[in-house]
Amino acid sequence: MAEIEQLxxxxxxxxxxxxxVLADFGTFLLDHACCERKAAASALSFLARNSEHPSVVETMVTLAREELDHFAQVHRLVQKRGLVLGGDSKDLYVNVLxxxxxxxxxxxxxxxxxxxxLIEARSSERFYLLAEALPSSAEHELAAFYHMLYRSEAGHYRVFLRLAERLFPAVEVALRWQHLLRFEVEAMQSTPLRAAMH
Ligand SMILES: [Fe+2]
Ligand SMILES: [Fe+2]
Structure with missing residues (x-):
């Protein structure tokens, strides 16, 4: 678990x-696809709302591409299983945050x-947990895919934090970060566990 400790x-x-998740992998996959699509859309909306900051624009263009690529890959898995994507479902964890x-x-x-x-860091942690559990499950062929996603979302967590540090004074970022880290635990723990990302 050494790698995960860096989160x-x-x-x-x-x-x-x-x-x-392993007991109802199809349901998880549909929710996962939805989360990747939302992450791409959210990067584009960040870009639109903060287009006066060139660093935000550049970062969000790259991020939107990567999230859309994640979505496309999960969507292929969804199709392969004959599942059908649904619309947006409520994400209690994100709404609390x-x-x-x-x-x-x-x-x-x-x-x-x-x-x-924080959302990227939590996704990264969960993909890691999944990647570790998959080899001994019926979905063992997906272990490498989820390991790749674990690394990618850990990269996204650092991208967002660095962007904050670039745009705001270090003390302000550090204070708010400490507060939100504690709040994230409350949000995570108040969300019922289910076969979904959150
Ligand atoms: Fe992603
Ligand atoms: Fe991400």
Whole structure:
């Protein structure tokens, strides 16, 4: 577990989550596809709302491409299994996290960057847990894919955090980061475990 320890999260996902996912992998896959599509859309909306910052624009173009590529790969798995993508489902965990976003334009940007970093870090942790459990499951051929996603989302967590550090004073970022790290644990622990990303 040495690699996973590099993630900043203050509490681990309960082991029961992996069991729920492996017991209903089709349901998980549909939700996973949905999350990748939402991540691509959210990168584009970040870009649209903050286009006066060239660093935000460049970062979000790359990120949107990567998330869309993740979506395309998960979508191929969905199709291979004869499953059908649904519409948006409510993401309680993300909705709770977003209640921490403050109102002024600057605070809003900082909060959204840090919350995005946290969502990426939690996704990364969960992909890692899955990649570790997959080899001894019926879905063993997907272990390498989820290991790749674990690395990719860990990269995204660092991208969002670095962007925040580039745009805001270090002390302000550090203070808010510590607060939101604790809040993320509350959001994670108040979300019922299910065969879904969150
Ligand atoms: Fe992704
Ligand atoms: Fe990501």
């Amino acid at each position: 900043p999260l203050l509490a681990a996902t309960p082991a029961a989550w992996v069991d729920l 977003l209640t921490a976003v403050r109102n002024s334009p600057n605070e809003r940007l900082l909060d959204r960057l840090l919350i995005s970093a």
